[in-house]
């Protein structure tokens with residue numbers, strides 16, 4: 001199975017869809033990314049090259065569906081409009097916006113474009129014109145023409161690796177990461193090493209591809225789920241999913257060896273690991289980097305409702321891969337188990353996560369050998 005042919009967040013706009021269960025990602029976008037996006041766009045609009053070409057090319061990588069990609073399109077349009085007013089630009093001097101919406105081919109692009117079609121900012125003929133296109137494909141490869149993109153945005157997508165590293169499996173194909181579904185405190189050192197190496201390899205590939213596509217002095221804002229420490233630690237949501245699956249093993253509903261062979265292509269890096277990939281690849285400099293702790297469904301008082309909301313969030317991102325491994329019917333029992341395990345966890349602690357947000361600027365001169 002090739003991950004890039006199957007991975008997608010839960011499609012549609014139903015109760016369990018990603019579109020309705022992505023509050024954390026949406027909060028990161030509105031609370032943290034927004035001011036950094038505005039800052040980068042303003043700086044780009046003050047730049048003569050864009051004013052002369054009158055085109056601003058923006059890419060949202062791993063856009064999925066739901067509020068974040070829609071809010072990004074709206075924010076870019078509004079920022080171009082307000083900055084152009086400040087600069088007293090005539091209508092025909094205001095840059096037109098080309099938005100590239102990227103995700104893997106099985107993303108629910110139909111729903112994305114149905115929602116985009118209803119956006120008022122896209123009524124052309126207003127001060128700033130914005131044109132939106134879909135770019136299906138993996139961001140671990142080239143997506144756009146050389147030297148064409150001014151601003152790249154990617155929210156909560158880069159924690160997805162291109163694959164589960166091959167060396168997690170022994171010579172007969174059994175997983176050596178038995179007591180977890182991503183790396184954890186109890187993962188064997190060779191498994192930890194394999195996941196870390198995969199992250200370094202993927203992130204350098206990502207940066208190399210973007211280095212070819214982004215113009216000199218262009219910006220890139222990356223927000224992803226990370227880890228507060230360089231030491232292997234199972235994330236809270238992965239732990240809850242693993243516990244729920246283990247309970248189904250105890251109830252005889254899943255075979256132990258089937259659970260033991262389930263590994264997710266997720267890696268939550270520490271700031272230092274991202275920093276070292278950026279430095280080693282060499283095309284971008286870090287303008288700003290921050291890490292923040294977030295508590296899932298913080299605004300919900302009732303613990304039962306909170307637990308169900310968090311269980312829906314976990315289901316929205318993991319459903320496809322879990323169904324492929326255990327069969328779709330597993331969700332008839334897994335969702336309630338997950339909600340119960342989450343409720344139990346909430347009796348003692350919040351469901352917390354750690355986000356890392358980085359604003360990068362493409363260097364003016366880079367070694368041409370690093371181009372892809």
Ligand SMILES: C[S@@+](CC[C@H](N)C(=O)[O-])C[C@H]1O[C@@H](n2cnc3c(N)ncnc32)[C@H](O)[C@@H]1O
Nearest residue numbers: 025062063064068103104138139155156157160
């Ligand atoms: C958690 S969602 C985030 C979606 C959206 N950016 C948001 O803020 O709500 C991660 C998205 O990244 C996409 N993704 C994962 N790996 C990818 C890859 N290699 N290339 C493109 N998209 C990828 C997934 O399909 C998914 O839609």
